[in-house]
Amino acid sequence: MAVVVTDVVRDAQAATASMMGSDLSNTSPPASAQGGLDRLVDHIISAGGQCAGLQGDVSSEPDASRLVAQAVERFGRLDVLINNAAAPHGRDRSDIEDIPLEAWDRVMAVNVRGVFLMSRAAISHMRSARWGRIVNVSSAVFRYGALHRTAYAASKAAVSGFSRSLAMDVAGSGITVNAVCPGSILTARARNTTGEMLGFVDLEAGLAKRARAIPAGRHGRAAEVAATIAFLCSDAAGYITGQDLFIDGGGMPLPEFQERTSER
Numbered sequence: 001m002a003v004v005v006t007d008v009v010r011d012a013q014a015a016t017a018s019m020m021g022s023d024l025s026n027t028s029p030p031a032s033a034q035g036g037l038d039r040l041v042d043h044i045i046s047a048g049g050q051c052a053g054l055q056g057d058v059s060s061e062p063d064a065s066r067l068v069a070q071a072v073e074r075f076g077r078l079d080v081l082i083n084n085a086a087a088p089h090g091r092d093r094s095d096i097e098d099i100p101l102e103a104w105d106r107v108m109a110v111n112v113r114g115v116f117l118m119s120r121a122a123i124s125h126m127r128s129a130r131w132g133r134i135v136n137v138s139s140a141v142f143r144y145g146a147l148h149r150t151a152y153a154a155s156k157a158a159v160s161g162f163s164r165s166l167a168m169d170v171a172g173s174g175i176t177v178n179a180v181c182p183g184s185i186l187t188a189r190a191r192n193t194t195g196e197m198l199g200f201v202d203l204e205a206g207l208a209k210r211a212r213a214i215p216a217g218r219h220g221r222a223a224e225v226a227a228t229i230a231f232l233c234s235d236a237a238g239y240i241t242g243q244d245l246f247i248d249g250g251g252m253p254l255p256e257f258q259e260r261t262s263e264r
Helices: 012-020 036-047 062-074 100-129 150-173 187-199 203-211 222-232
Strands: 002-007 050-055 079-082 134-137 177-183 244-247
Touching: 002 036, 002 062, 002 244, 036 050, 036 222, 050 062, 062 100, 079 100, 100 134, 100 150, 100 177, 134 150, 150 177, 150 244, 187 203, 222 244
Parallel strands: 002 050, 079 134, 134 177, 177 244
Antiparallel strands: none
């Protein structure tokens, strides 16, 4: 199996500099800032896989087309597309009166337009092969709602709606399209939210307190999301399309464990 991974920058230092220099300041670093695109490629290759790393912005039409074309040129085919890119947390995480238009637009550009552009570029290759899998990463937030998440929740609702409709368009070509909707997953971003945004000095105690509000009594693991995506990409899931699969332990943390908005 060959994998192509993409990011807007290649190395960890550039990722952090790019993030802090944007108009979406005060954000948690992207995945690339925690190791870098090239390090991820090396990790996959050292584990025995084939992998290539490509740099590009999925919200850019030329970049999205180029990324797909380069992947096909490198490996000869495109069977699976995972749309996992997401805009960084920033000024969109505010009361609606405080969200600048540019912050709203950036979230929509990456989270929604990026999914559209990458899917549109990939579909022709999958239709030619009469087989394909597209999995879009949505979020459980669009079902439950959350404080200071209007832009994010709207973008993830759009991803799920897009997925259901695209599934109808391509079902006759042997292509499935589904969305996964993670809830509270124990990632670096979740730790950042618990510590810096919710103000828990004892990070582990804060995470444990938030976990008690989840029916399963714990946060999810990234590996559990990955396993669900892997299943949706398999032949065993060939009759599953147009679905939202919630990976949330039964629900999201209750509002009292989310950051509170100030009264106006």
